Amino acid sequence: xxxxxxxxxxxxxxxxxxxxxxxxxxxxxxxxxxxxxxxxxxxxxxxxxxxxxxxxxxxxxxxxxxxxxxxxxxxxxxxxxxxxxxxxxxxxxxxxxxxxxxxxxxxxxxxxxxxxxxxxxxxxxxxxxxxxxxxxxxxxxxxxxxxxxxxxxxxxxxxxxxxxxxxxxxxxxxxxxxxxxxxxxxxxxxxxxxxxxxxxxxxxxxxxxxxxxxxxxxxxxxxxxxxxxxxxxxxxxxxxxxxxxxxxxxxxxxxxxxxxxxxxxxxxxxxxxxxxxxxxxxxxxxxxxxxxxxxxxxxxxxxxxxxxxxxxxxxxxxxxxxxxxxxxxxxxxxxxxxxxxxxxxxxxxxxxxxxxxxxxxxxxxxxxxxxxxxxxxxxxxxxxxxxxxxxxxxxxxxxxxxxxxxxxxxxxxxxxxxxxxxxxxxxxxxxxxxxxxxxxxxxxxxxxxxxxxxxxxxxxxxxxxxxxxxxxxxxxxxxxxxxxx
Amino acid sequence: xxxxxxxxxxxxxxxxxxxxxxxxxxxxxxxxxxxxxxxxxxxxxxxxxxxxxxxxxxxxxxxxxxxxxxxxxxxxxxxxxxxxxxxxxxxxxxxxxxxxxxxx
Numbered sequence: 238x239x240x241x242x243x244x245x246x247x248x249x250x251x252x253x254x255x256x257x258x259x260x261x262x263x264x265x266x267x268x269x270x271x272x273x274x275x276x277x278x279x280x281x282x283x284x285x286x287x288x289x290x291x292x293x294x295x296x297x298x299x300x301x302x303x304x305x306x307x308x309x310x311x312x313x314x315x316x317x318x319x320x321x322x323x324x325x326x327x328x329x330x331x332x333x334x335x336x337x338x339x340x341x342x343x344x345x346x347x348x349x350x351x352x353x354x355x356x357x358x359x360x361x362x363x364x365x366x367x368x369x370x371x372x373x374x375x376x377x378x379x380x381x382x383x384x385x386x387x388x389x390x391x392x393x394x395x396x397x398x399x400x401x402x403x404x405x406x407x408x409x410x411x412x413x414x415x416x417x418x419x420x421x422x423x424x425x426x427x428x429x430x431x432x433x434x435x436x437x438x439x440x441x442x443x444x445x446x447x448x449x450x451x452x453x454x455x456x457x458x459x460x461x462x463x464x465x466x467x468x469x470x471x472x473x474x475x476x477x478x479x480x481x482x483x484x485x486x487x488x489x490x491x492x493x494x495x496x497x498x499x500x501x502x503x504x505x506x507x508x509x510x511x512x513x514x515x516x517x518x519x520x521x522x523x524x525x526x527x528x529x530x531x532x533x534x535x536x537x538x539x540x541x542x543x544x545x546x547x548x549x550x551x552x553x554x555x556x557x558x559x560x561x562x563x564x565x566x567x568x569x570x571x572x573x574x575x576x577x578x579x580x581x582x583x584x585x586x587x588x589x590x591x592x593x594x595x596x597x598x599x600x601x602x603x604x605x606x607x608x609x610x611x612x613x614x615x616x617x618x619x620x621x622x623x624x625x626x627x628x629x630x631x632x633x634x635x636x637x638x639x640x641x642x643x644x645x646x647x648x649x650x651x652x653x654x655x656x657x658x659x660x661x662x663x664x665x666x667x668x669x670x671x672x673x674x675x676x677x678x679x680x681x682x683x684x685x686x687x688x689x690x691x692x693x694x695x696x697x698x699x700x701x702x703x704x705x706x707x708x709x710x711x712x713x714x715x716x717x718x719x720x721x722x
Numbered sequence: 723x724x725x726x727x728x729x730x731x732x733x734x735x736x737x738x739x740x741x742x743x744x745x746x747x748x749x750x751x752x753x754x755x756x757x758x759x760x761x762x763x764x765x766x767x768x769x770x771x772x773x774x775x776x777x778x779x780x781x782x783x784x785x786x787x788x789x790x791x792x793x794x795x796x797x798x799x800x801x802x803x804x805x806x807x808x809x810x811x812x813x814x815x816x817x818x819x820x821x822x823x824x825x826x
């Protein structure tokens with residue numbers, strides 16, 4: 238491992254040494270291909286990437302058997318033979334290399350404050366941030382002026398709910414959301430309910446879908462905003478956005494959606510769906526953590542009260558310097574998502590089917606939580622309950638598999654997820670749920686490995702379980718009268 | 723036709739660069755995406771489309787080359803579990819399972 242790194246490092250150093258003289262002429266001298274220059278148009282003065290020299294192949298590909306020294310990882314008292322395979326794409330996604338590539342110049346040469354109006358550093362930074370805004374807008378069919386950069390979907394959700402509720406608080410006193418929405422929406426609603434607003438938490442059907450009639454009945458003349466999550470983070474339910482949008486428009490109520498899990502994965506068009514406000518997070522679509530956006534419709538105009546006072550950046554709605562490197566990464570991630578959506582979706586669907594069928598072929602009593610119809614769910618999220626297995630033991634056993642039992646926000650607690658409870662999933666099944674998240678960088682081999690490991694551990698845990706023994710003997714566990722202790 | 727040989731060498735360049743990624747997932751992605759991409763447009767006849775595709779591919783190849791270096795600079799010391807054969811892994815786990823003592 239040290240040798241190739243050393244060689245690559247030496248080459249890099251040599252390159253840096255001569256780069257100062259090469260940098261100015263590389264574009265004109267023709268060493269950089271024309272395409273590169275075209276791709277970098279707009280970055281005239283600095284940070285023009287050069288074609289690079291060779292890096293040696295990684296040892297794992299050259300000689301899979303013995304090339305890498307055995308270095309055991311030990312974290313939190315668990316010994317790992319290697320980096321676990323990542324199947325938690327709903328918690329966060331790895332950065333796409335194209336995104337890193339777009340961000341690098343802003344982390345080295347182009348460090349200007351995008352709000353500086355008096356020098357080149359500010360101007361070039363502003364151009365890049367505005368370019369990113371255009372890329373984000375293009376993905377959702379919006380106007381760039383309707384995109385406000387924030388720190389992420391949590392801030393966007395807070396801004397949407399509290400901002401709209403406070404701005405219209407003179408006439409409107411009612412907010413509608415669902416029981417399965419994200420914690421930050423529910424908590425913002427709770428905050429508002431303590432300050433005189435009335436909140437309706439709509440129940441959902443057993444597959445997590447919202448009952449549209451129930452929604453229409455819940456809307457009142459003083460309803461300010463309806464907030465419904467586009468794709469659920471735990472079970473992947475895809476809500477009927479178009480229908481909900483139409484109902485809200487009909488009753489002249491603002492429609493907000495938390496689309497953090499949906500953007501870049503399912504096609505979204507804010508005009509077709511009649512969305513008035515939408516929260517987006519970059520790190521769920523292979524972008525950097527720490528940035529997101531809120532879409533705020535301009536026609537008909539949605540007005541909201543800013544939650545932070547400051548320098549008036551982002552048209553006064555979200556003060557504070559826009560983190561230009563993150564914004565550019567976010568923009569690039571959106572562009573890549575737009576180009577790759579068809580290829581990604583086909584790949585993810587294939588892998589999700591492979592995983593589900595593979596587990597079902599070898600194990601009995603697996604329940605897919607959420608809608609069974611693939612049209613009503615985001616396919617890259619498989620939330621499965623393994624009956625007669627204790628969820629925590631299973632997670633402990635599957636240490637080579639980075640999966641979670643639900644959302645990352647609540648993964649520390651042993652409580653079963655409130656989302657599953659809202660669906661009416663029984664306590665014992667809710668305790669045994671695992672969420673498999675599949676994404677752009679997941680491979681077929683990883684899915685096969687995940688199946689093998691899960692089958693091994695579930696079978697082993699079931700063998701040890703007295704309940705499983707009783708089920709095998711044909712006893713219906715639900716009819717047993719347990720004695721009191 | 724503007725150079726089938728050129729297209730082929732471009733495709734081979736992607737495969738050659740992909741093995742340089744120490745990260746298992748990125749390595750496999752570059753390989754897979756190059757294959758699906760080139761296959762998808764294998765029957766493309768329109769020269770204007772082919773031209774823009776080639777330009778895009780060349781720009782992407784530069785990204786791959788640069789990122790192979792970046793990933794190299796910050797690679798993990800340990801390999802991915804995907805670089806360990808499944809059989810070895812299952813044996814190790816059977817030996818060290820947290821519940822092995824109580825079951826046997």
